[in-house]
Amino acid sequence: MVKNGLVSNSYTFVPLLGSCAKMGCVESGRICHGLAVKNGVDLVLPVQNSLIHMYGCFGVVESARKAFVEMPMRDLISWNSIVDVYVRSGDLWVAHELFDAMPERNVISWNIMISGYSKSGDPGCSLKLFREMMKSGFKGSDTTMVSVLTACGRSARLREGRSVHGFIIRTLVKPNMILDTSLIDMYSKCRKVELAKWVFDKMEDKNLISWNAMILGHCIHGKPKAGLQLFAALVNQTGGGGGAKSISPDEITFIGVLCACARAAMLTEGRNYFSRMIHLYKIKPIFPHYWCMANLYAGAGLVEEAEEILRKMPEDDEDLSAESLVWANLLSSCRFQGNVALGERIAKRLIEMDPHDVSYYRLLLNVYAVAGRLEDMARVKELVKERRIGRMPGCGLVDLTEIVHKLKVGHFVAEGSEDVNTVINKCSQKSSLVTTVSMQPPLCEE
Structure with a gap:
């Protein structure tokens, strides 16, 4: 031009x-x-x-x-x-x-803030803003409902999630795939997998995201064998009758499948699924897959094999960052060697740096969970409640994965427990900046 x-x-x-x-x-x-x-x-x-x-x-x-x-x-x-x-x-x-x-707002204005708080790990603020939005006379859109349902799931607020579901039924002429999938995810994370399955069964059209939400719902939050049965139904689709299209599983699908095997102590099956994932579906393993397999071996009493699979994770893989390797080493040390003090010390140091970041409390919760310290887990949850950071659901693989990929503490690789001390040193270098930010009061109190 x-x-x-x-x-x-x-x-x-x-x-x-x-x-x-x-x-x-x-x-x-x-x-x-x-x-x-x-x-x-x-x-x-x-x-x-x-x-x-x-x-x-x-x-x-x-x-x-x-x-x-x-x-x-x-x-x-x-x-x-x-x-x-x-x-x-x-x-x-x-x-x-x-x-x-x-000076004025529209639905987009509210959606930006509601979604922002939900993605930042502060579901309490998302829900508070949603209530304010409704009082202001805004109806909300599909985007609003997805963000609110995500917030309900992450904070395990079943009552509010069901209320949003009722609102969707009353105000929408026809359900859609995105909202139904969000409902499946919300009910699953609130440990109501039977309600998630009810929504899933009523869906006229399903895509891989819908299937993954339901499979992970069963495998992580419900009955593992039911999740594996659903996985079998997914891969056995012919794409023939009823207009159904053949859908292939992806890396998210196999996170659920391998987690189900770990929960159900199905070592042979887990090995087979891991092999099928790599050789049949050509899916490259990422950190959660290795972590599932490590827990599967550990559950069968094969502690050395569990540690070995984590040590052999490829360091040059872009999906397996240096941070992932550090946290894998840390948590495997807690899980397989009983070295809880190390993980506890690092998690507490991170909380001191930024007491308003719920991810650090989740890390500490996972450290106690893998060590079986139930009283300490309850104490962490109570601390989160007292500080009004927002409700924190029970720890699990999904929470662990989010933590691993969110925490950025430096570019280095841990080869042993001693090297994890580098994490503390790196954190200390950041603490002055982070403390300045964390001293600001929380925007919303729930």
Whole structure:
């Protein structure tokens, strides 16, 4: 267009900036920003909104903030965009302050905040905002309901989850796959797998995500053998009658399957499933698969084999980060060698650094769980309740996986228990910055 001598205008740059955001190319985005300035359209409202969104997608918060502050006038899209920028960056404190300052809100505004709290591990705030939203006269969308159901599942709030389910039934003309799958996940995490199965059986259409939610529901939260039977039903589909399409399992499916084998002490079957996953379905194992297999061997009394499978995890695998290897080593030390003091010390140090991050309490809960220290588990849950961080469901493989992939404590590999002390040193180097942030009061109290 430029080579043909045509002049660019605001309608040119809005989609251009949107494309840069999707591509994730910061340099191209800055070039387009410069061209917008050169063409005199950088102060046009839709272009400014696109700049905020683009820089937010890049994680360049300061540039997004600067674009917002320098706007001569703002609309609802401007406010939603800047709130979303801070939610994406994990700074929910600033996001909530901006949300409170908004001159007007729509459903998207509420969804950004509700989803942000849910994804950040603060389901209590998600549910509180949802209640405020309903009182404000907003009906909510499918996105709202998915975020709220996720929050109910993560905090094991069955009563509120059922209330949301009832609201969905009353307000929606026709159910859909996304909401039904969210209901399955919520009921499963609340230990009501029979209700999850009821929703699953009523679904007219199912995709792999729906199947995975139900299989994991059985395998992790319900009856392991029922989960394996459902897995068999998935892989035995012919794609023939009833319009059913053949669906192949993925890595998430096998997390549930291997967890079921570990729970049911099915060593031979677990080995076979692990082999089928790799050789038949060509699925590359990730950390949860190795952890399941390690627990399967340990449950059969094969402690050395359990430790060996964790030691042999490929260190150059992009899905098996250095952090994963550190936490695998730490938790295997607690689980298989009875070295609980080490895991306890590290988890407590992390809690001291950031007492408002529920993930660190989950780590401590897992340390006590693998050691069978039930009284200490109860004490951790009570501490979470007292500090009003939000309710914490019982620990399990899914919680452990989330912890392993969320905690970022440095790039190093642990080869023995002594090397885990490096974690503490790395954490200490971060503590001054983290403490400054953690001293801020919680945004919501539940």
